[in-house]
Amino acid sequence: VSGDLDRRSFLKGTALAGLGAGLGLGAAPPGEAASVPREPVPTAYAAAGGFTAPALPQVRLGFVGVGLQGGGHVENFLKIDGVEIVALADIDAARAEEVASWVVAAGRKKPALYTRGEHDFLRLVERDDLDLVLTATPWEWHVPVCVAAMNAGKHAATEVPAAYTVDGCWELVETAERTLRHCVMLENCCYGRSEMMVLKMVRSGLLGELLHAEGAYIHDLRAIKLDTKNEGLWRWQHSLTRNGNLYPTHGLGPVAQCLDINRGDAFDYLVSMSSPVRGLGAWAREHLPDSDPRRRMDFVLGDMNSTLIKTQRGRTILVQHDTTTPRPYSRLNLVQGTRGTFSGYPDKIFVEGRTPTHAWESIESYRAEFDHPLWAANHAAAAGAGHGGMDFMEDFRLIAALRAGTPMDMDVYDAAAWSVICELSERSVAGRSQPQTVPDFTRGRWPLRTPLGIVS
């Protein structure tokens, strides 16, 4: 973790921060103060309903990173009205050409390509014909790309997590506020059909007053992390220096929306605990050729991380992370209220006074009533898109908000609050599970901000 403090100082000074510092992995030492004096919030960002920017008739899009997930986004945007795909950046020139060919095949103009290495996105963001820059790069590039885009006057959208350090989260918030640009984290799971149904149930009062929620990212990624292509090129490196929840937002984002985090409630503090470290090293020794140096590396990421978050209004959230054991996939997706509980994997529900016996009930008899209108109206268009269609829904909503000049479903405060769990969980794990205060990125405005409604 040496060099980390240098990186953190460097981040303060420049919008291109972090670019020269390599991965800059590793949490700050436990106990180090997480907050520094922040700039005042500009009026436009202080609106209770959320920040809005002028409506765009057409959204001119530049992509940074068009690998598997970035390419999926390009495919989605080719199906959404009012989008022009102007430019693509990727360190893999062949992949950039491949994705560009999809645009051409759709009868569009070939996008400009930026393939001169890791920093070539800096040329892309300076174009004067772009409204939005979307990044689907390795995690360590999310903040630098978003910050560069916003400083160049573009809205920014990023894959998850938006940042994995406290400073990175603040940098996104401060840059968005200063430049009056959107900075959206594309948390696709907030657009899952089950998750959106739960939100509608919550908004309708079906579950009563919410008390507790659970989310997770339990996904056996051993083969993907230790592949020699795609995410296997970089994702495993985070397991070498970081022990905590590396990927909290898939499980946390949807339940945070139900709990009105940043919009009536806020995270207060968390505690975190990790199990022993076994899965990745064992898999490497069993499956990788002797020539692969990862067979001999000492990983530090505990296989199962459990984090408990307390909110300002006293509610509790369990967030788990396990990407290195053979356990079946789950995001838990549990939302518990005074009148009922929804639980995922598989979806089931209990509602006092409605469920006939004191046992979980299938959600089939609830679907017609609580299917989210966004899904009811657009499921055909989403069919075949990534992750069961929810990736399409998030891209659809992003473009809809930009074209209408309305607030984002998930804004920069959400991106920061959901992502900051990364470093805070690492600090807690490193410090015998000591509680860590979660920064209030809204600086006191969370009680006044409007909850997310049932958008359509």
Next chain:
Amino acid sequence: VSGDLDRRSFLKGTALAGLGAGLGLGAAPPGEAASVPREPVPTAYAAAGGFTAPALPQVRLGFVGVGLQGGGHVENFLKIDGVEIVALADIDAARAEEVASWVVAAGRKKPALYTRGEHDFLRLVERDDLDLVLTATPWEWHVPVCVAAMNAGKHAATEVPAAYTVDGCWELVETAERTLRHCVMLENCCYGRSEMMVLKMVRSGLLGELLHAEGAYIHDLRAIKLDTKNEGLWRWQHSLTRNGNLYPTHGLGPVAQCLDINRGDAFDYLVSMSSPVRGLGAWAREHLPDSDPRRRMDFVLGDMNSTLIKTQRGRTILVQHDTTTPRPYSRLNLVQGTRGTFSGYPDKIFVEGRTPTHAWESIESYRAEFDHPLWAANHAAAAGAGHGGMDFMEDFRLIAALRAGTPMDMDVYDAAAWSVICELSERSVAGRSQPQTVPDFTRGRWPLRTPLGIVS
């Protein structure tokens, strides 16, 4: 919580401690030191295989508390060879007569009755024809009854939790060691057929090296807690002054056995967090008559408590407690290893290299191989007994060990370690989830003690 320190001082001085102090509810203030200098461990209690007492040809039994659960135990013992039911104590004389009539109806001698009030068990334990005193009283009497029994030379068995304060746990351990008597907490869930199957799976190596486990007591007890009879006479009072996990052992005991707690591993520390307090008060206002003062009480027990425990070998355990929301019953019962995971409610399993697809599998094809021999041999005898037969199994094993002079499946160290989660969770909740060190009741002997095997 005023008066608590007085009670705690009083506890130090007398074997009848606590009797005069009423409920003595409430955790110590956060941060108060939990440990005091302890007595040296006598040789008999230092044995790696566990403490043993001389074999008893016949177990002469006295009961303190023969309500619903105590009466159930009496019924079980009437079906177990080598047991004589000598005496019953209960503050409800009619109930004592009723339970005594079952003994007579079984062709046995009528037990002596002790029904002269709360303290009449003190006369019972002084009888010279008793080997074992079993208590199924309200929680605040478990320690006083067990301590009095052991000081009078009898073995002690208690319903759960054995104690709910740190001092109470130490008092059980120290009294057992000093008197060279057994002190067993009757954690019936350790004898559940699913739980015992999981233990056999773990011992066989099916799940690989264990990493993480989850247990819970999620049981909608609102109507039972606020009844005007049985547990409704007392159990709700704990919700008036205590906020934490009031009832950890049903979920924790079975997974602690899998993880070799006190027998190769040990609890190190915990953190705990509670949700808002809603369920009990709302239920009271909706269901109780206006004359019932509980309608107007301010309960403090958070509806959902989540506790994370770290072990000395780095494994993690999630323990949850929720008795006041309408959520369906669950003890979670999840045991996760490097090769597979078992999860309860409903039972399911995934074993790498054996489960055909990357999804949970029914346990049906595992039953024949992993059904615990105790169940395979005795399921017919257990049929119809309390809680699906597991109450019979625990009573059967208790008598078997006493008659053979072998170690207990669960000894006083297990009783203390599993029960101490009560007060430690309360301290953590009260202190912004600060970590609480779990006392090592074995005083350094946990690495040397023998894990629980597959008993039969």
